Amino acid sequence: MVSRHIIFFLPSLESVGGVERIVCTLANQFAGQEHYQVSILTCYGHSVASAYTLHSRIHLYTLGVQTYPIAATKRIFWYLQLIKPLNRFLRHHPADMLLAEGGYLASTLALTRRSRTKKIGCEHISHSYSTALQRLFRKVLYQRLDGLVVLTRHDLAHYQRFLKKVFFIPNAFLHTPSDTIDYEKKVIVAAGRLTHQKGFDLLIEAFYLIHVHYPEWKLLIYGDGPLRSDLDTLIQARNLQQQIILAGNTAILYAKMKEASVFVLPSRFEGFGMVLVEAMTCGLACVSFDCAGPNELMEDQVSGIYAKQGDIHDLSKQLARVLASASLREKLGLQAKQKAKAFSLDAIMPKWRALMEYYFYHA
Numbered sequence: 179m180v181s182r183h184i185i186f187f188l189p190s191l192e193s194v195g196g197v198e199r200i201v202c203t204l205a206n207q208f209a210g211q212e213h214y215q216v217s218i219l220t221c222y223g224h225s226v227a228s229a230y231t232l233h234s235r236i237h238l239y240t241l242g243v244q245t246y247p248i249a250a251t252k253r254i255f256w257y258l259q260l261i262k263p264l265n266r267f268l269r270h271h272p273a274d275m276l277l278a279e280g281g282y283l284a285s286t287l288a289l290t291r292r293s294r295t296k297k298i299g300c301e302h303i304s305h306s307y308s309t310a311l312q313r314l315f316r317k318v319l320y321q322r323l324d325g326l327v328v329l330t331r332h333d334l335a336h337y338q339r340f341l342k343k344v345f346f347i348p349n350a351f352l353h354t355p356s357d358t359i360d361y362e363k364k365v366i367v368a369a370g371r372l373t374h375q376k377g378f379d380l381l382i383e384a385f386y387l388i389h390v391h392y393p394e395w396k397l398l399i400y401g402d403g404p405l406r407s408d409l410d411t412l413i414q415a416r417n418l419q420q421q422i423i424l425a426g427n428t429a430i431l432y433a434k435m436k437e438a439s440v441f442v443l444p445s446r447f448e449g450f451g452m453v454l455v456e457a458m459t460c461g462l463a464c465v466s467f468d469c470a471g472p473n474e475l476m477e478d479q480v481s482g483i484y485a486k487q488g489d490i491h492d493l494s495k496q497l498a499r500v501l502a503s504a505s506l507r508e509k510l511g512l513q514a515k516q517k518a519k520a521f522s523l524d525a526i527m528p529k530w531r532a533l534m535e536y537y538f539y540h541a
Contacts, residue, residue, distance in 0.1 A: 182538055183215040183272070184208055187264075187287065188279040190220050191228040191238075194427060195371065196452040197279055197302055200349050202230040207527055209233035219267065219276075221260060221283075229429075241267060257286045265290050275537060277327070281308070281316060288322040296324045296537045304470035305336050307447040324537070329450040330474050345533055349452045350526035351459055351518070357436070359461045361507040364395045365438040366497075367462070369431055369453050370445070372403030372424075377444035377467070377488075379405075379412060384444070384493040386416045392501050397422045398438070400431055435460045439507050440500055446488065448472055455521045458482070458514035463500050463507035467493065475521075481513035 186201045201218065209216040210233060217237040220226060226238040241263045243256075260283075268276070268290065275296040278287040284299025299320060305313060317340055320326055325343040328334050334346040366385075370376040378399055385397055399409075399422065406424060413422050428434055431453075435441065441457035443466035451472035457464050458481070466472045468484040476482030483500065485493040500507055519525065 181213050181215055182274045182534070183217070184534075185217045185219050185271070185273045185276040186279065187219045187276055187283055188221075189283070190222045191218065191226065191230070192222070194229045194429065196349070196450075198228075199230060200452065201279060202228065202232055203350060203352050203523070204530065205236050206231075206233045207523065207530075209235040217271070217273070239267065239271070257282050258289075260286050261289050268293060268295060275534070281312070284323065284326070285315060285319045288319040297322075298325045298327060298533075298537075299323050300327045301329065301333060301337075301449065303449040304330065304447065305333055306470045325533075327533070330471055332470050332474065345529070347529045347533070348521055348526060349450050349455065350523045351452065351455050351521050352523060359436065359439055359511055361439045361463070361504045361511065363437070363439040364392075364501075366395060366397045366440040366442060366501075367400065367435055367438040367457070368397070368442045368444065369400040369435075371401050372399075372405045372409060374405065375446055375448075376401075376403075377446045378409055380446075380467075380488065380490050380493065381442055381444035382409065382412050382416065382418070382422060384490040384497060385422065386418060387491065387494040388498045388501070389418060389421055391498065393421070395421065395501060398425045398434070399423070400425045400428050400434060402427050432456060432460065435462060438462060439504075439511070440465070440497075442493075442497065443467065443472055444493065445469060445472070451475055454482075455518055458518035459521075461511040461515040463510040464514055465493070465496050465500055476514065476517060480510075481517040482510060 186205055188201055191198055205216050205218055208214040220240045221243050226240050273295045277298045277300050278284040279300050280302050287297050320341055326337055326341055327345045327347050329348055334344055337344045368381055413419060435457055441462040441464045443451060443454045447469055448471040454466055454472050454475055464482040466484055467487050469487050478484045483496045485496045
């Protein structure tokens with residue numbers, strides 16, 4: 179069988195975010211098959227380092243551009259400056275397929291020179307949370323791609339209105355279901371980058387509304403980010419230092435989750451909600467805002483509970499229901515573990531193999 183060269187293209191491998199983990203998981207899966215040559219190309223810096231373990235057959239490259247700018251107004255120019263080095267890279271490293279992770283990199287890829295490389299965009303944020311201008315740019319630029327991968331049926335329906343080749347492939351989770359959770363444990367866990375998107379300020383406020391009724395419960399928030407100081411100030415202002423802990427980053431989040439009985443996803447928006455799948459696989463009782471992406475992962479009141487999007491009063495109400503009943507926590511957790519099997523590698527990898535076969539052998 180002819181060896182096929184696949185390149186995964188993303189901003190960086192240095193953080194422990196969901197996109198980085200998914201890319202490394204997929205890259206490792208394909209690198210373990212002899213008929214694939216796998217590379218990972220990053221934008222940042224002059225050297226490549228990965229926060230996740232990678233297969234020895236994976237080749238790492240970087241475009242060596244400056245770090246991603248914080249100011250939103252500068253980002254479009256940052257992406258535009260990638261076009262020339264990306265063209266140069268593809269000229270010196272011919273590939274059968276390049277998968278650009280995220281809308282901005284997919285748009286950048288669409289502006290590169292025509293070549294034999296199949297150019298595939300991979301969306302990680304729901305189109306619902308894009309601005310009108312972003313949606314317009316993507317509608318135009320994505321026509322130049324060979325295909326687009328989306329994480330939800332909601333996005334599939336949107337992009338199929340103007341694109342012919344759209345593939346619905348949810349994120350896959352590597353771990354197998356954990357041992358039995360102790361549903362008597364009075365520990366809530368949440369995790370993600372400490373940014374406005376992730377909504378931890380909303381979670382803190384929701385917990386504040388009910389904490390006097392559950393003084394024995396602890397809330398552990400794993401992750402780091404630019405809002406750590408602001409969140410710490412909010413915790414102190416609500417006098418919750420004894421119940422809420424900003425636990426920082428961890429390389430063993432899955433193990434930390436197994437020390438809790440409840441998980442909360444308070445995001446203002448998501449592309450998919452991989453950390454929710456992780457919690458479901460653990461068997462935790464999960465409460466989430468009803469936002470695009472996560473709202474396709476659980477069956478409400480069966481394998482988890484949804485709160486009205488952005489409503490801290492409803493979040494506190496739904497969370498209180500779960501904290502009040504160990505039997506409800508167990509019921510939700512066991513159903514969540516079953517539901518999470520749909521996102522296992524065994525369930526998702528055949529979809530990726532089908533995509534590769536479509537482009538390499540049929541298209």
